[in-house]
Amino acid sequence: MQFFDTAPDLDALICQGKFMDTQFDAHRHEDGKGIVIAVPYGRLYYAPHYFDEQAADAYLDYFLASHRDGQPINHRAHDWRDTDLDTVQFTNIHWRQDTIKMYGKTHKLPRISAWYGDNDCPYTYSGITLNPNPWTERLLMLNDELAKICKRRFNSVLLNWYRSGEDHISWHQDDEKELGDNPLIASVNFGESRRFLLRLCDDHAVKLELPLHHGSILVMAGGLQHHWQHSVPKQKKVLSSRINLTFRNIKNPSD
Ligand SMILES: O=C(O)CCC(=O)C(=O)O
Ligand SMILES: [Fe+2]
Numbered sequence: 001m002q003f004f005d006t007a008p009d010l011d012a013l014i015c016q017g018k019f020m021d022t023q024f025d026a027h028r029h030e031d032g033k034g035i036v037i038a039v040p041y042g043r044l045y046y047a048p049h050y051f052d053e054q055a056a057d058a059y060l061d062y063f064l065a066s067h068r069d070g071q072p073i074n075h076r077a078h079d080w081r082d083t084d085l086d087t088v089q090f091t092n093i094h095w096r097q098d099t100i101k102m103y104g105k106t107h108k109l110p111r112i113s114a115w116y117g118d119n120d121c122p123y124t125y126s127g128i129t130l131n132p133n134p135w136t137e138r139l140l141m142l143n144d145e146l147a148k149i150c151k152r153r154f155n156s157v158l159l160n161w162y163r164s165g166e167d168h169i170s171w172h173q174d175d176e177k178e179l180g181d182n183p184l185i186a187s188v189n190f191g192e193s194r195r196f197l198l199r200l201c202d203d204h205a206v207k208l209e210l211p212l213h214h215g216s217i218l219v220m221a222g223g224l225q226h227h228w229q230h231s232v233p234k235q236k237k238v239l240s241s242r243i244n245l246t247f248r249n250i251k252n253p254s255d
Contacts, residue, residue, distance in 0.1 A: 010035055013048075022208060031149065034217065039208065040200065042224030045149060046210055047217045050188075056215030060190040062138050063159070063243045065091035080163035080241060085112065092136060095161060098128050111167040117156030123178055123250050132156055139245075146186045146247055149219060154186065154247035162194065165238030171231045173201070178250045183225050187218045191242040198230045212244070 010028055013019060013035055019026035025038040034047030051059070064075035066088050073088065085097060095112045115123065116139050117132030124130075135143075139157055147153050162168065174185055187196075189212040196218065200206035212218060212232075220230075232244075 013046075019208075024208065029149075034149070037208075039198075039224070039228070040206070041227040042220065042222030044208075044210075044221070044224070045217070045219035047149075048211070048213050049215050050145075050217040051215035053215065056190050059138065059142075060214070060241075060243060062092055063161070063190065064241060067091070075241065081166065092138070093159060094133050095159075098130075100128060111169060112161040112163065114159040114161075115156070116159070117250065123156065124176065142188055142245065143247060146188070146217070146219075149217065150184060150186055152184070152249075154249055156250050157245050157247045160244045160246070162192070162232065162242040162244070164240065165192075165194075165235035168234045169232045171199070171229045173225050173229050174246070174248070175225045179225070179248060180251050181226075182221070182223050183248065185220045185225065186247040187212070187220070188245045188247070189216045189218075189242065190214055192238050192240050194232050194235060194238065194242050194244075196230065196232055198224075198228050201227055201229055212242075 010032075014026045014028070015021065017025055017027070019035070019037045026035050028034075029036050029045060029047075031047075033050050034045050037044040037046060061075070066073045066075065068088050085095065093114050095114050097112050098109045099106045100109055101107075113130075115130040115132045116135055117123075118135070119132070122129050122131050143154055143157070160169065174183065179185075191214060193211050193213045196210045196212045198208040198210070210218060
């Protein structure tokens with residue numbers, strides 16, 4: 001698997017107070033690992049290499065640990081695109097390929113997902129309702145790590161597994177009712193780097209691209225989910241896996 005092997009200098013991401021070649025103000029976060037980018041209606045925390053290579057590798061191995069017919073699968077060498085996942089046992093994560101109904105027809109989502117969280121408050125996502133699995137130790141470790149940045153704990157996490165560059169997520173906003181006003185969403189990434197795109201709903205010319213590398217963290221805050229859309233487009237040349245986790249707070253109807 002090909003990863004970026006040099007941590008880019010955070011200062012190189014900020015050019016005269018702006019993020020790269022954009023018009024958005026940016027400054028270094030006090031943690032020394034990330035930068036804060038101010039955008040209309042919201043702000044982002046972006047740490048391209050929050051976890052070191054070794055820690056990130058261990059997370060990737062954990063999420064994709066699996067076997068078939070009693071034989072362990074080497075997830076890095078395995079071609080997942082041609083694999084029927086019903087024939088694979090995953091050791092740590094209950095991966096599933098969800099379906100979505102559009103114009104009366106059922107379609108498989110172009111990625112594999114899993115939902116984990118505090119209790120059984122169901123969450124409706126892309127028209128499907130998911131009940132969370134109970135937290136695992138490693139997911140709780142990530143939640144604790146995010147608390148350092150976000151100063152809060154999340155009650156749930158959606159895991160997405162992009163088996164190759166064919167898997168993707170189309171333009172959308174995470175603005176479901178259950179997430180409340182101005183939801184804080186923290187994304188953690190392992191495996192292949194993928195392009196993460198943001199655009200203003202009212203003016204698609206106002207946009208931002210952030211590469212999400214192995215071991216990166218991106219936090220979306222403020223009114224971002226109400227005013228911006230985001231997507232992870234197909235990247236035909238990407239042949240192996242990327243795991244993305246988005247930590248969220250789901251409001252209970254009783255809250
Ligand atoms: O894979 C990503 O980086 C984003 C996933 C996402 O936007 C979502 O699950 O809502
Ligand atoms: Fe999203």
